[in-house]
Amino acid sequence: MKLGLIGCGKMGRALLEGALTAGIVEAQDVYITSRTEKTRQSVAKELGVNPLASNTELASIVDVAYLCTKPNVSKIVLLELAETPESLDNTLIISAVAGLKLEAMESILPDSARVVRCMPNTPSLIGKGAAAYSTGSNTSDLDASTTGKLLGSVGSVIEVDESLMDSVTGVSGSGPAYVYTFIESLADAGVLKGLPRAQALELATQTVLGAASMVAETGLHPALLRDMVTSPGGTTITALKALEDHGFRSATIAAVEAATEKSKELGRN
Template sequence: MKLGVIGCGKMGSALIGGAIRAKAIEVSQVIGFDPYPAAAEAFTSATGAPTTAELANLTDCDTFLLATKPQTAADALHSLKESGVRDAALVSIAAGLTIEWLEKHSPEGFRIVRSMPNTPSLVGKGASAFARSSHANDNDAAFASKLLGSVGLAVEVPESMIDAVTGLSGSGPAYIYLAIEALTDGGVEVGLPREQALQLAAQTVLGAATMVLETGRPPAELRDNVTSPGGTTVAGLASLEKTGFRNSLIRAVAAATARATELGKG
């Protein structure tokens, strides 16, 4: 396999760097394309792979990662089409671009896998989903799973669920950052220094998430293990329920999903 990376920004660099570290792909199998020297240099620094400023130099690739901004994807794919490339796999991480759109703009015979990684992929803790076109085969899906899984969790879903993934794990880090910020402010309000409050809040979120993933036990059961009758936790939980914490998160996922659908239609 020869992988051409179209767009050498932070997410593309993170994915390829993670895949190389996980031995899902060899450095010698990768070449990156980016017209901006700074991005190309950063990509090579992060991955060890070479880059080019000409898409035509990717013609010997049989697999591509589309990691451009959505608004520049059409031009990149058009240039790739003009270079004569045919019958390859394309994994796209360009937000909002549907399989139908990607098939329309890609070279003839391209097998499309659309994915939705999130920003914690940059630190190897991503939560990603991908959907394949009717023409993509099991090998294409396996490669997407290995690539995305090298920087966190990767699951395959029907494309109809990608907007829901966007609303949950794509936008979800922002909800958790807000929660960490609020927990920190709460700690400061009751007397903790801000730096210590922030460290405690962030580590608490990390620890709770790790408990869910590593024990496999339902969050409700883990929550009950922390909640003693008449204790401090039940008082805090009662306050959260009174102010609509649970419903606010549910509505946030629903609102972000609806917005992702709107943007996809636009």
């Protein structure tokens, strides 16, 4: 497989490095573009891949091209690619651009263009990502399998109907920020109650990591695992009541709703 990357930001690099580490593609078969020559030369030197100045040249060479630009740049790139439709004859485009719909991509690109929309998240940087993808009208089962393999190289991956992609953004795309805020708050509470900052942060981080691993590895519902920690009249049920009294659950749901609506808004622009 020959793989391309349009846009060398953190997410694009994470997806690329995941494919390289997993052995899905070799460095000599990877081609990258970036808005600045300095960036593409730097990434090319670090990873041993091939830098190109032209997005259309990249598309004409590779089998799969990740589109990982900023939302305000993505349509410019798509219009550029559309000017040379023959460059896309054998190329699958996988977009990780927030809010960019399949319909919008297909309306710009040639009628036969094969496109996929995906939403990874930042833990992909350490191979612990959660991603979802939706396929366009011209994609094949092989295209879906290829997408799943590539995204799976940086974490877990699911295929969803595109109507759910904005919800994916709200849950897992933006979700790491909610978890970081919770870890910070948990550590702050420990400091308030006398723990040294470093120890409080270590305890909070490992507690979240361990609890998430319990859900993932046991397959048990979070409510059941929570009940296993919650003794009648004990400290945990008292703490859970305090969380409910302060709107913890409703605040989390509101955050996901807000991020979902923002993603829809980006898709309308």
